[in-house]
Amino acid sequence: xxxxxxxxxxxxxxxxxxxxxxxxxxxxxxxxxxxxxxxxxxxxxxxxxxxxxxxxxxxxxxxxxxxxxxxxxxxxxxxxxxxxxxxxxxxxxxxxxxxxxxxxxxxxxxxxxxxxxxxxxxxxxxxxxxxxxxxxxxxxxxxxxxxxxxxxxxxxxxxxxxxxxxxxxxxxxxxxxxxxxxxxxxxxxxxxxxxxxxxxxxxxxxxxxxxxxxxxxxxxxxxxxxxxxxxxxxxxxxxxxxxxxxxxxxxxxxxxxxxxxxxxxxxxxxxxxxxxxxxxxxxxxxxxxxxxxxxxxxxxxxxxxxxxxxxxxxxxxxxxxxxxxxxxxxxxxxxxxxxxxxxxxxxxxxxxxxxxxxxxxxxxxxxxxxxxxxxxxxxxxxxxxxxxxxxxxxxxxxxxxxxxxxxxxxxxxxxxxxxxxxxxxxxxxxxxxxxxxxxxxxxxxxxxxxxxxxxxx
Amino acid sequence: xxxxxxxxxxxxxxxxxxxxxxxxxxxxxxxxxxxxxxxxxxxxxxxxxxxxxxxxxxxxxxxxxxxxxxxxxxxxxxxxxxxxxxxxxxxxxxxxxxxxxxxxxxxxxxxxxxxxxxxxxxxxxxxxxxxxxxxxxxxxxxxxxxxxxxxxxxxxxxxxxxxxxxxxxxxxxxxxxxxxxxxxxxxxxxxxxxxxxxxxxxxxxxxxxxxxxxxxxxxxxxxxxxxxxxxxxxxxxxxxxxxxxxxxxxxxxxxxxxxxxxxxxxxxxxxxxxxxxxxxxxxxxxxxxxxxxxxxxxxxxxxxxxxxxxxxxxxxxxxxxxxxxxxxxxxxxxxxxxxxxxxxxxxxxxxxxxxxxxxxxxxxxxxxxxxxxxxxxxxxxxxxxxxxxxxxxxxxxxxxxxxxxxxxxxxxxxxxxxxxx
Numbered sequence: 001x002x003x004x005x006x007x008x009x010x011x012x013x014x015x016x017x018x019x020x021x022x023x024x025x026x027x028x029x030x031x032x033x034x035x036x037x038x039x040x041x042x043x044x045x046x047x048x049x050x051x052x053x054x055x056x057x058x059x060x061x062x063x064x065x066x067x068x069x070x071x072x073x074x075x076x077x078x079x080x081x082x083x084x085x086x087x088x089x090x091x092x093x094x095x096x097x098x099x100x101x102x103x104x105x106x107x108x109x110x111x112x113x114x115x116x117x118x119x120x121x122x123x124x125x126x127x128x129x130x131x132x133x134x135x136x137x138x139x140x141x142x143x144x145x146x147x148x149x150x151x152x153x154x155x156x157x158x159x160x161x162x163x164x165x166x167x168x169x170x171x172x173x174x175x176x177x178x179x180x181x182x183x184x185x186x187x188x189x190x191x192x193x194x195x196x197x198x199x200x201x202x203x204x205x206x207x208x209x210x211x212x213x214x215x216x217x218x219x220x221x222x223x224x225x226x227x228x229x230x231x232x233x234x235x236x237x238x239x240x241x242x243x244x245x246x247x248x249x250x251x252x253x254x255x256x257x258x259x260x261x262x263x264x265x266x267x268x269x270x271x272x273x274x275x276x277x278x279x280x281x282x283x284x285x286x287x288x289x290x291x292x293x294x295x296x297x298x299x300x301x302x303x304x305x306x307x308x309x310x311x312x313x314x315x316x317x318x319x320x321x322x323x324x325x326x327x328x329x330x331x332x333x334x335x336x337x338x339x340x341x342x343x344x345x346x347x348x349x350x351x352x353x354x355x356x357x358x359x360x361x362x363x364x365x366x367x368x369x370x371x372x373x374x375x376x377x378x379x380x381x382x383x384x385x386x387x388x389x390x391x392x393x394x395x396x397x398x399x400x401x402x403x404x405x406x407x408x409x410x411x412x413x414x415x416x417x418x419x420x421x422x423x424x425x426x427x428x429x430x431x432x433x434x435x436x437x438x439x440x441x442x443x444x445x446x447x448x449x450x451x452x453x454x455x456x457x
Numbered sequence: 458x459x460x461x462x463x464x465x466x467x468x469x470x471x472x473x474x475x476x477x478x479x480x481x482x483x484x485x486x487x488x489x490x491x492x493x494x495x496x497x498x499x500x501x502x503x504x505x506x507x508x509x510x511x512x513x514x515x516x517x518x519x520x521x522x523x524x525x526x527x528x529x530x531x532x533x534x535x536x537x538x539x540x541x542x543x544x545x546x547x548x549x550x551x552x553x554x555x556x557x558x559x560x561x562x563x564x565x566x567x568x569x570x571x572x573x574x575x576x577x578x579x580x581x582x583x584x585x586x587x588x589x590x591x592x593x594x595x596x597x598x599x600x601x602x603x604x605x606x607x608x609x610x611x612x613x614x615x616x617x618x619x620x621x622x623x624x625x626x627x628x629x630x631x632x633x634x635x636x637x638x639x640x641x642x643x644x645x646x647x648x649x650x651x652x653x654x655x656x657x658x659x660x661x662x663x664x665x666x667x668x669x670x671x672x673x674x675x676x677x678x679x680x681x682x683x684x685x686x687x688x689x690x691x692x693x694x695x696x697x698x699x700x701x702x703x704x705x706x707x708x709x710x711x712x713x714x715x716x717x718x719x720x721x722x723x724x725x726x727x728x729x730x731x732x733x734x735x736x737x738x739x740x741x742x743x744x745x746x747x748x749x750x751x752x753x754x755x756x757x758x759x760x761x762x763x764x765x766x767x768x769x770x771x772x773x774x775x776x777x778x779x780x781x782x783x784x785x786x787x788x789x790x791x792x793x794x795x796x797x798x799x800x801x802x803x804x805x806x807x808x809x810x811x812x813x814x815x816x817x818x819x820x821x822x823x824x825x826x827x828x829x830x831x832x833x834x835x836x837x838x839x840x841x842x843x844x845x846x847x848x849x850x851x852x853x854x855x856x857x858x859x860x861x862x863x864x865x866x867x868x869x870x871x872x873x874x875x876x877x878x
Binding site: 033036037039040041042043044045046047048049050059060061062063064065066067068073077080081084112113116134135137171173178179180220222223252253254256332334368369370371373375376378379380381382399400401402404405450451452453 | 487490491492493494495496497498499500501513514515516517518519529532533535536537538539584586619621628629630632664667697698699801802804805806807808810811813814815816817833834836837838873875876877
């Protein structure tokens with residue numbers, strides 16, 4: 001839509017006294033290659049193209065999502081939205097600034113045939129490694145998203161975004177035993193992401209992990225010390241405290257951390273950052289979904305809560321400056337404060353020092369996802385691959401271990417922090433939909449977490 | 458749409474267009490204020506294309522640029538190895554809603570805000586968040602065949618609430634979801650109040666020793682488990698060895714007391730055909746514990762020489778046949794054991810290949826047939842097959858917690874609960 005049409009829409013939205021109006025336009029193309037059963041079973045291309053209109057008066061928000069761009073439809077939607085407000089008009093006219101563009105300069109040298117050839121070769125290589133492998137599933141997803149944001153205050157910005165992610169899932173079967181083991185890498189880049197992956201190393205590691213997991217023993221349940229490996233292990237901080245630091249739950253006083261700003265809430269070894277600017281990372285964008293440039297936000301510094309993640313509407317409630325953290329899955333959702341790339345800063349402790357004094361504990365090598373109740377801080381997450389620690393040494397691989405705890409307990413129970421900081425990719429679901437996020441941390445030792453297992457020991 | 462079909466013909470591509478219109482109104486409140494009012498009007502299309510006996514699809518929200526769509530389809534034909542043979546829909550079914558329910562948004566706001574008055578009765582309630590959604594869905598299929606004329610309409614209402622209670626530095630939260638065909642706030646409120654009673658008991662919570670217990674799984678927890686594994690009944694996952702039910706067809710997998718049915722035309726989200734135009738009907742998937750029928754789309758029906766079941770888009774109304782006992786009667790029969798009334802993290806704590814389940818749970822301790830204490834910081838550690846095999850009794854209380862899956866409460870023997878004690 002042209003600039004004057006957008007200005008007219010914003011003015012119409014504000015004509016009954018609204019004090020905030022925003023147009024979010026989105027154009028998205030998603031391409032997915034799915035290779036399974038030794039052939040490219042699926043190659044799909046999906047298109048999405050819609051519009052989100054957000055109107056607010058004080059802290060009340062009225063939102064509309066549509067993909068019907070006709071004047072008649074948009075006028076009808078505006079009338080419904082603005083009928084909720086009857087007040088003195090604050091804005092008589094809107095004048096948008098010159099469009100500021102944030103371009104995507106990524107290019108790729110990969111053709112569809114290149115990808116088919118690569119996947120054929122990977123499938124053959126993986127299957128040749130172990131006769132217990134009964135399925136190989138390779139999925140490559142590329143998303144190109146173009147967003148434009150126009151506001152009543154003149155803000156007018158556009159960003160071209162591109163994300164690519166590869167998943168490898170290998171299935172093992174031996175008699176009545178079966179398991180899956182997986183790997184994924186995602187970045188805000190083109191299909192050239194594939195050039196960054198050392199496939200031989202990845203495959204060899206997956207085969208070792210898969211054969212361990214296939215014969216995994218029953219996990220003992222109960223409270224015990226846990227060493228959590230780096231990278232996606234950072235999901236523990238994402239769940240345990242990240243969500244509780246989002247303004248969407250802080251502003252209404254619902255979060256367990258609502259009243260803890262500048263208080264010591266964690267061990268001194270804990271410093272947590274959320275940074276939407278990290279180069280090409282999975283949770284990175286140049287602007288957030290309200291058009292504000294992303295930045296590095298310090299959330300916890302040496303155990304002290306230093307800040308929250310703030311969006312425009314919750315800024316009104318908290319009187320705290322927005323942090324460039326407002327996100328949404330698509331035009332269907334009104335945006336709110338969300339994480340981008342959240343990680344625990346590295347420390348100096350070694351694996352040997354972490355493990356040596358543990359008589360009975362768990363080594364969580366690969367984490368699955370999790371969830372949290374921001375109100376109570378109670379969280380859970382699943383281990384995808386875990387080993388017991390017995391008498392200071394790694395022991396048997398165990399299955400179905402999940403960890404549960406409370407955010408304040410866990411933050412205070414981080415005893416050691418390693419120096420091998422790495423990031424892992426995830427899709428985080430919350431009230432503004434599912435958004436790509438990085439979680440990250442170096443290896444850590446937590447003095448006690450409740451481990452879910454099938455027997456006591 | 459005809460332009461796309463015509464251009465397809467020029468490229469020797471037979472095109473079928475499935476169009477779905479979703480219109481919804483959402484209202485959410487926090488304590489005594491309306492937090493968000495949202496309207497959504499979205500139309501999407503699935504374009505099915507058949508050329509030289511191969512079928513590919515794309516999903517799009519815009520079919521104005523027919524050249525781009527045809528070019529993309531050609532690209533997919535050239536790239537994909539899938540030999541998916543398929544066919545166009547030739548049905549003629551019209552199921553229109555005569556009078557859509559008129560929702561009074563002012564009344565909805567008043568009803569949602571009235572929940573804040575619960576604070577007057579229960580002083581420990583700190584916050585009440587509530588939400589409501591009314592959705593209307595229309596589906597249409599058209600293709601070049603003259604006799605194809607498919608139209609289906611439906612609607613439903615959903616409600617949600619999270620209530621936070623606080624006492625003596627203990628905070629507990631109740632999250633509930635509830636679906637009805639017609640607007641019925643009173644039924645939702647009655648359900649909320651029942652769940653709230655249990656939440657208040659949980660303000661005095663403890664953990665338990667890790668061991669096997671006699672367990673009563675509340676209907677919402679059973680629904681979460683069945684929902685998590687609902688795709689396991691699909692032929693595709695079974696064929697590709699990705700389903701927990703691979704190699705299990707016609708085998709006894711559950712207790713005699715478990716019969717699982719998919720009845721799409723009669724659910725809250727009633728649906729008469731799927732996106733490929735296959736008519737849906739009531740079908741028994743698990744009959745008295747034996748897995749008797751897979752569900753599928755046209756591609757896998759042809760590949761495996763079975764009948765297409767109308768499940769190209771999954772299940773619409775999957776349920777477990779209810780038993781005869783009320784929840785309170787099941788509590789008495791439990792006598793000494795644990796009620797699990799909430800469980801979280803099914804998206805992560807479940808291995809869909811092996812069926813292993815390890816999820817955070819909350820519950821109530823039952824001693825001599827009476828609820829004596831709340832339970833928190835416990836983990837339900839079990840398996841898909843164990844849950845539906847160790848069945849002592851099936852309740853008569855079908856859940857309304859999920860739109861497409863409903864289940865009764867189940868009284869189970871020998872289930873591991875991990876705890877701190």
